[in-house]
Every structure is written in structure tokens, then in C-alpha cells.
Amino acid sequence: MSVVYSTVKTIFNIGFILTYIGISVYVFVYGSTSDYNNITLKQVFILSRHGVRTPLAKDLDQMTPKKWPDWNKKPGYLTEKGILLEGYMGKYFSELLNKENLLPDYCPKEEEIFIYANVKQRTIESAKAFVNKAFSGCNITIHQKDHNGIDPVFNVAIHNSSLSFQKLALEQMYEQLRPLNLNKSFEDMSHILDYKLSQLCLIDNECNLITDLNKIIDVQVGFKPNIKGPLKICNSAIDAFIMENYEGFPFNNVAWGQMTESKWQDIINLSRKYHNVIFNTTLIAKDLSLPLLNYFRNIFLNDNSTKVTLLMGHDANIYTLINSMSFKPYFLPEQYELAPVSGKIVFQKWFDEVKKKDLLKISYVYQSTKQLRSGIELSLWNPPQFVTLELHNCKIDDKGYCLWDDFVKFLHTL
Incomplete structure (x- = not known):
């Protein structure tokens, strides 16, 4: 078994299988491509979530009588810790890509690398942090497309304006919403927040996270679908807890x-x-991810000289792309989130020198909760976490590779 790329050719080649809620997942701690000495890394395409930021919700004070910790930046802004951690990722990828001879140990040429970030502060600053450590002293352009504060490639807004789409989308989302079976989780959140003494309870008379109504809203063209009610309240608070921990x-x-x-x-x-x-019903996911999916498909299908492409976006981009491209279920060990901050879906194009065939390998590269909280610097000897991902439409071998031609055939069906 191997990791995303070769770390050190002669060191450990350790892999183990975890089974989590019935899903087998390959987890790679260290790795080697020694079993595949005849393959060469040709290109890498990365979709990344931004780094550690301040909590997004502006109504946290209404959820609890308790005082939240102070942050020194606006809601949704990348923190200094976020800059540090994303820089660690950048430096690590630089070392790794140099080890695989994909990029030089000096400044890459302009045509060899393409960095593209959404227009939000947290994505722009994350891209800068990655580049500044990965290519220190180099003149690397970070591309943006600002359409009045919105980049349509990253914007997870509904595109289909038909009433039939809206009706079916609502049906699928409510179908996901109905079997909650999360009473214990709601009870824990009610206790943590002291929710029955919150403004939402005392003023709005919304006092029971288990029985209060969840309502799906904004399922219309130009809007990001959302939920109003206990599930949204809890998600906003949990987001704050997670960022406090990171x-x-x-x-x-x-x-x-x-x-x-x-x-x-x-x-x-x-x-x-x-x-x-919000994101994982197939109809909604395909619609929300359409611009990003088309962007990636054009990159994959058009032969170009760019060796490394990095797109810096959000967890919503990762969730919707994973669903719309029919990835198999996955689990990230040592992490609570399925799309953690600074986590990256890494598509690698390899060439088999013997069989004269291109291969694809897809990995989730991320920092564990401990690595994020403790601010642990990454290196070839202390790497981030790796999990091999698999598409339903591109069968992998026992080392995580599938045929690039099979991937291309699948892309033409999207």
C-alpha cells in the first residue's frame, strides 16, 4: 500500500484497514512507491478547504446565556493560527512534490503551477499562506474571479429555476431530514448551551431542540439552500466549538x-x-457543484502543461463535489469532521512506464484534530493524514490506482 506520493523511498510502507460503520477505509501513515517503481507523477490537481477561521454565525449570543470566547477578527475570517497551519501544509506539499520530481526545489515556472482562490478573505489568505511557505521568495500569482463579491465557480447557489426541480429537491432534502434519531445529540447540545435560558427560548419560545421544527429554506435559484431550526442552531454552535478547539x-x-x-x-x-x-442529496449536490465540476472536468480533459493546480474553496465545495462525482463513502481517522479545515482532495495523474498507461489516484490529505489544535509542523517525517478515496466509476487496485482512461470515460458522462 502507498500514500499519495512517495515520501521516502526506502522507509516504512505501513497500511492498515479501519472499519467504521461498515465501511472499509485504507489509511496510510507512511508510504513508498517502491512497489510501483515504474510510475512517474505527471500532474496534481488539488481542491482545498481554507484554514482555521473565526466562527461564521453572527447570532451565537442568542443560543446561550453563556459568554463565548473573544475572537480578534470578524466572523468567517482566517486567523493567525489558520495562516500558520496552512503554511505547514504548503511547505509539506512543496517538499513532497520536489521529492517526486514534479516541481523543482527552486521557483517553479509560471506555466507549471496555477493557484485559484475564492474571493472570501479566508480563502484568499489561505492561498497566500500555502504559497508563501511552499514557494518562499517566488512570484506566484493567486488568481481570483470577483463578480461583485461572488465567484460563480465556488458559489454554492442553486442554478435550476424550474418549479419541478424545486419540488423534487425539497422532497429529497426532507427525506434526509425525517429520520433524525439524534435525541441524545440534541440533549447534549441543550445541556452544553444551557439552551432553556437562551434568548431563542425565552423570547422566541423555541425551547426544545428535539421537538422544535426544522424547516428547509432558500431552495430557489440564486440562493444556498439552508435549514431553519434546531439542526441549524446546533451546527452553528458546533462550528464555533470546532474552531475554538483548532x-x-x-x-x-x-x-x-x-x-x-x-x-x-x-x-x-x-x-x-x-x-x-443541505449538500448530499444527489439532485442538490449536482446543481450546486455544476460550475466547479465543469471547471475541474475541463482541467482533467484538456491536455495542458500545468503540473500543479490548487483551488482554495470551502467545505461546501468538497461536500458537493464528492457527491456529484459519486465517491464511495469515506472516513477520516483522528478527525471529527468529514471536510476539515485545510483538508485537500488530491487528484494525481501518474504514468506507468512499462504499461504505457496513465493512472489516477485520489487521496484526502488532512491534519488530524491533534495536529491542528497543537499546531504541529508537518514534514516528510511527520506528515499529515492520508486516506485513499475511490470513485464508484473508476475501480482501484490494491494500491489505490485506477485507469485514467476509465476516469475520462466517467467525466464524459457527467
């Missing part, structure tokens, strides 16, 4: 010191359910 706040300031490992596992199910309802 930022390295003292444990008594992360969810007011009430988090245990079992509680993390309980409450994260609320966040996963929220994202499943």
Missing part, C-alpha cells in the same frame, strides 16, 4: 470546558446531518 483555546474555553470524547462524537452527528441535508 485555534488552541484553553480546554475550559472550548464549549465552556464541557467536551469529552464521547460528547464530541455525539454532537458531531448533528453537524454531519446538517451537511447531509
Whole structure:
């Protein structure tokens, strides 16, 4: 078994299989391409989530009578810790790509690398952090497409304006919403927030996270679909807890010191359910990801000289792309999130010198919760986490590779 790329050709080649809720997942700690000495890395395409940011929700104070920790930046802004951690990722990828002889150990040529970021502060600054450490002292352009504060490639807004689409999309989303079975998770969140003393309870008379109504909203062209109700409230609070933890706040300031490992596992199910309802119905995912999917498809199908392409976006981009491209279910060990900050889906195009065939390998490269919280610097000897991903339409071998031609055939069906 191998990791995304070769780290050190002669060191460990360790792999193990985890089974999580019935899903077998290959996890690679260290790796070697020694079993495939005849293959060469040709191109790498990366879709990344931005780094650690301040919480997004502006109504957190209404959810609890407790005082939230202070942040020194606006909601949704990349933090100094986020810059540091994304820089670690950039430096690591630079070392790795140099090790595979894809990029030189000096400044790459302009045509060899393409960096493209969404227009949000957190994505632009994340791209800068990656580039500044990966290619220190080099003049690397970070491309943007600003259409009045919106980039249509990254914007997860609905494109289909038909009433039939809206009706079917709502049906599929409510179908996801109905079987919640998350009473224990809601109870934990109610206790952590002291929810019955919150403004939402005392003023709006919304006091029971288990029985209050979840309503799907904004399923119309130009809007990002959303939920109003307990699931949205919990997801917003959990987002704040997660960012507090990543930022390295003292444990008594992360969810007011009430988090245990079992509680993390309980409450994260609320966040996963929220994202499943919003992004993971096939109809919605394909519509929301259409511009990004077309962008990636054009990159994959058009032969070009760019060796490394990095797109810096959001978890919504990752969720919708994974669903619309029919990835098999996956699990990220040592992480609570399925699309953690600074995590990257890495598409690698390899060439088999003996068989004269191009191969594809897809990996999720991410930092564990501990690596993020502790601010652990990455290196070839202390790498991030790797999980091999698989498409339903491109069967992989026992080392995680599938035929590039099969991938291309699949892309033509999208």
C-alpha cells in the first residue's frame, strides 16, 4: 500500500484497514512507491478547504446565556493560527512534490503551477499562506474571479429555476431530514448551551431542540439552500466549538470546558446531518457543484502543461463535489469532521512506464484534530493524514490506482 506520493523511498510502507460503520477505509501513515517503481507523477490537481477561521454565525449570543470566547477578527475570517497551519501544509506539499520530481526545489515556472482562490478573505489568505511557505521568495500569482463579491465557480447557489426541480429537491432534502434519531445529540447540545435560558427560548419560545421544527429554506435559484431550526442552531454552535478547539483555546474555553470524547462524537452527528441535508442529496449536490465540476472536468480533459493546480474553496465545495462525482463513502481517522479545515482532495495523474498507461489516484490529505489544535509542523517525517478515496466509476487496485482512461470515460458522462 502507498500514500499519495512517495515520501521516502526506502522507509516504512505501513497500511492498515479501519472499519467504521461498515465501511472499509485504507489509511496510510507512511508510504513508498517502491512497489510501483515504474510510475512517474505527471500532474496534481488539488481542491482545498481554507484554514482555521473565526466562527461564521453572527447570532451565537442568542443560543446561550453563556459568554463565548473573544475572537480578534470578524466572523468567517482566517486567523493567525489558520495562516500558520496552512503554511505547514504548503511547505509539506512543496517538499513532497520536489521529492517526486514534479516541481523543482527552486521557483517553479509560471506555466507549471496555477493557484485559484475564492474571493472570501479566508480563502484568499489561505492561498497566500500555502504559497508563501511552499514557494518562499517566488512570484506566484493567486488568481481570483470577483463578480461583485461572488465567484460563480465556488458559489454554492442553486442554478435550476424550474418549479419541478424545486419540488423534487425539497422532497429529497426532507427525506434526509425525517429520520433524525439524534435525541441524545440534541440533549447534549441543550445541556452544553444551557439552551432553556437562551434568548431563542425565552423570547422566541423555541425551547426544545428535539421537538422544535426544522424547516428547509432558500431552495430557489440564486440562493444556498439552508435549514431553519434546531439542526441549524446546533451546527452553528458546533462550528464555533470546532474552531475554538483548532485555534488552541484553553480546554475550559472550548464549549465552556464541557467536551469529552464521547460528547464530541455525539454532537458531531448533528453537524454531519446538517451537511447531509443541505449538500448530499444527489439532485442538490449536482446543481450546486455544476460550475466547479465543469471547471475541474475541463482541467482533467484538456491536455495542458500545468503540473500543479490548487483551488482554495470551502467545505461546501468538497461536500458537493464528492457527491456529484459519486465517491464511495469515506472516513477520516483522528478527525471529527468529514471536510476539515485545510483538508485537500488530491487528484494525481501518474504514468506507468512499462504499461504505457496513465493512472489516477485520489487521496484526502488532512491534519488530524491533534495536529491542528497543537499546531504541529508537518514534514516528510511527520506528515499529515492520508486516506485513499475511490470513485464508484473508476475501480482501484490494491494500491489505490485506477485507469485514467476509465476516469475520462466517467467525466464524459457527467
